[in-house]
Amino acid sequence: xxxxxxxxxxxxxxxxRDREDVLVGNEIVRHNRASRLIHWAVAITFIECLLTGMxxxxxxxxxxxxxxxxxxxxxxxxxxxxxxxxxxxxxxFFQWLSDxxxxxxxxxxLGPKLFQYMRYxxxxxxxxxxxxxxxxxxxxxxxxxxxxxxxxxxxxxxRSFPKLLMQFAYVIxxxxxxxxxxxxxxxxYLGTAAEPGTFGSMTRGTVTRAWARLHHPRWYREVTGxxxxx
Amino acid sequence: MSAQNLExxxxxxxxxxxxxxxxxxxxxxxxxxxTTCIGCKACEAACIEWNDLRRVATxxxxxxxxxxxLHAEYWNLIRFNERxxxxxxxxxxxxxxxxxxxxxxCLAACPAPGAIVQYSNGIVDVNPDQCIGCGYCETGCPFxxxxxxxxxxxxxxxxxxxxxxxxGLEPACIKAxxxxxxxxxxxxxxxxxxxxxxxxLQANGFKTAALYDPQGVGGTGVVTVxxxxxxxxxxxxxxxxxxxLLVKFWKSVLRPLGVVAIFGAVIGAFAHYTKFGPKKxxxxxxxxxxxxxA
Numbered sequence: 032x033x034x035x036x037x038x039x040x041x042x043x044x045x046x047x048r049d050r051e052d053v054l055v056g057n058e059i060v061r062h063n064r065a066s067r068l069i070h071w072a073v074a075i076t077f078i079e080c081l082l083t084g085m086x087x088x089x090x091x092x093x094x095x096x097x098x099x100x101x102x103x104x105x106x107x108x109x110x111x112x113x114x115x116x117x118x119x120x121x122x123x124f125f126q127w128l129s130d131x132x133x134x135x136x137x138x139x140x141l142g143p144k145l146f147q148y149m150r151y152x153x154x155x156x157x158x159x160x161x162x163x164x165x166x167x168x169x170x171x172x173x174x175x176x177x178x179x180x181x182x183x184x185x186x187x188x189x190r191s192f193p194k195l196l197m198q199f200a201y202v203i204x205x206x207x208x209x210x211x212x213x214x215x216x217x218x219x220y221l222g223t224a225a226e227p228g229t230f231g232s233m234t235r236g237t238v239t240r241a242w243a244r245l246h247h248p249r250w251y252r253e254v255t256g257x258x259x260x261x
Numbered sequence: 262m263s264a265q266n267l268e269x270x271x272x273x274x275x276x277x278x279x280x281x282x283x284x285x286x287x288x289x290x291x292x293x294x295x296t297t298c299i300g301c302k303a304c305e306a307a308c309i310e311w312n313d314l315r316r317v318a319t320x321x322x323x324x325x326x327x328x329x330x331l332h333a334e335y336w337n338l339i340r341f342n343e344r345x346x347x348x349x350x351x352x353x354x355x356x357x358x359x360x361x362x363x364x365x366x367c368l369a370a371c372p373a374p375g376a377i378v379q380y381s382n383g384i385v386d387v388n389p390d391q392c393i394g395c396g397y398c399e400t401g402c403p404f405x406x407x408x409x410x411x412x413x414x415x416x417x418x419x420x421x422x423x424x425x426x427x428x429g430l431e432p433a434c435i436k437a438x439x440x441x442x443x444x445x446x447x448x449x450x451x452x453x454x455x456x457x458x459x460x461x462l463q464a465n466g467f468k469t470a471a472l473y474d475p476q477g478v479g480g481t482g483v484v485t486v487x488x489x490x491x492x493x494x495x496x497x498x499x500x501x502x503x504x505x506l507l508v509k510f511w512k513s514v515l516r517p518l519g520v521v522a523i524f525g526a527v528i529g530a531f532a533h534y535t536k537f538g539p540k541k542x543x544x545x546x547x548x549x550x551x552x553x554x555a
Contacts, residue, residue: 087372087373087393087395088372088516088519089274089372089516089519089520090274090275090374091520093274093374102372102373102374102391102393103393103394105393106393106394106395149533149537150537151537151540186395189395189396189397189399189400190396190399190409194399194400194405194505195507197399197400198400198505198507198508198511199507201397201400201507201508201511202507202510202511202515205511205515205516205519206515206519208519209515209518209519209522209523212522212523212526213522213523213525213526216523216526216527216529216530217526217529217530220530220533220534224530224534224539225530225533225534225537225539225540226539226540227539227540227541227542228542239542241542242542245540245542
């Protein structure tokens with residue numbers, strides 16, 4: 032079905048190098064290699080930012096600074112990793128933007144629908160490649176990345192700005208990071224323990240047919256050409 | 262410059278200092294009488310000498326003032342202020358340096374454990390070993406005192422000569438003052454001195470003479486006598502200094518809430534898993550629910 036693959040190579044993995052939204056055997060390619068690399072760049076730089084930033088935020092996490100050789104090392108490298116985080120986030124934004132436009136029926140995802148979803152009570156056959164919650168997260172983290180960049184730039188050069196502006200920068204940087212961290216805890220949880228089969232879309236790039244049918248039914252139909260069940 | 266023989270009352274980014282509760286150390290203070298300062302700058306020279314500071318190129322700003330503002334290598338600066346007053350000119354000289362607040366905004370803002378300490382005698386000091394040069398303290402200081410040192414990458418300011426004071430000497434600036442407008446001792450004694458001088462000034466016609474010991478920061482380790490006490494701004498002093506509200510909110514409200522929120526999220530995710538478990542793919546009999554074995 033896919034391009035000729037080298038011996039011992041998995042056809043789905045080979046296909047996932049440059050294509051997505053295609054069926055290969057029993058698997059569907061969900062994220063091509065570029066998407067996965069960008070997402071991992073965001074994930075790794077984000078975690079590095081947490082590990083270097085949280086000990087500066089509060090001494091409750093000062094043990095993290097030892098991973099880097101002390102607080103002063105964190106203070107020097109955090110802004111640079113932050114820049115890398117913003118650049119990867121910007122790449123991710125443009126990589127996924129076209130799939131992230133809200134549809135009229137996704138309005139409730141900021142409130143009740145999100146809780147329904149977390150109780151496993153939502154049963155929406157019209158969920159496409161991304162559900163409303165994922166779109167909310169996408170826009171929220173994009174906005175947050177911008178907020179962290181702007182406030183972070185001020186904090187990098189504190190003597191170039193008025194003191195009152197600096198005070199706002201510190202509060203905004205911390206508030207944004209706290210919201211971001213809380214959201215990412217659930218993002219990671221949903222992508223691993225809560226929804227088995229999801230993590231593969233970030234490693235091999237693929238998901239199973241059944242996974243796609245359960246979580247993203249309309250996307251499943253679009254990829255496979257199957258008719259709706261009812 | 263850390264004074265090993267002084268206990269620490271407060272320490273930045275720390276829950277507590279090192280007070281044993283066994284030693285009773287009086288709070289010390291400088292006394293600055295701006296009305297008898299003659300602007301000789303002996304205190305500036307003494308500060309540079311004792312603290313081994315490098316010479317900073319002076320900057321002409323149209324007055325006798327050495328520099329426009331404090332500098333990482335210039336911790337003590339006489340400000341020469343001029344004002345039109347009562348049909349004439351008043352020439353107001355004030356010695357500017359760290360005020361050694363009882364409630365230091367720099368210490369509240371500092372993220373590095375032990376980088377800013379307040380000793381049991383009230384002296385607020387930067388500990389370069391721990392300082393990471395982030396500049397948060399600049400934002401917290403209501404008097405615009407801490408300065409970033411370009412060479413060392415650390416913050417620097419007046420130490421109130423803690424190395425001298427802790428062995429029973431007076432600060433270098435005090436020792437050098439030829440008019441006696443600078444005195445040093447316990448805060449209690451300096452307040453007595455200041456009140457006596459204010460009374461004297463008022464009796465001599467300076468009706469608005471007052472003592473500057475702002476209570477918004479819990480009082481300062483510098484007691485200043487002002488002839489025009491109703492206009493501290495004429496001397497370059499804020500009328501009612503406080504630790505900035507946003508700094509307090511940032512450190513005392515947002516930070517603990519954030520720690521609770523993040524741990525809460527982790528606990529919440531675990532709780533969710535125990536209540537709801539993994540979201541299983543329905544119809545497990547379908548062959549395609551199993552991971553492909555290539």
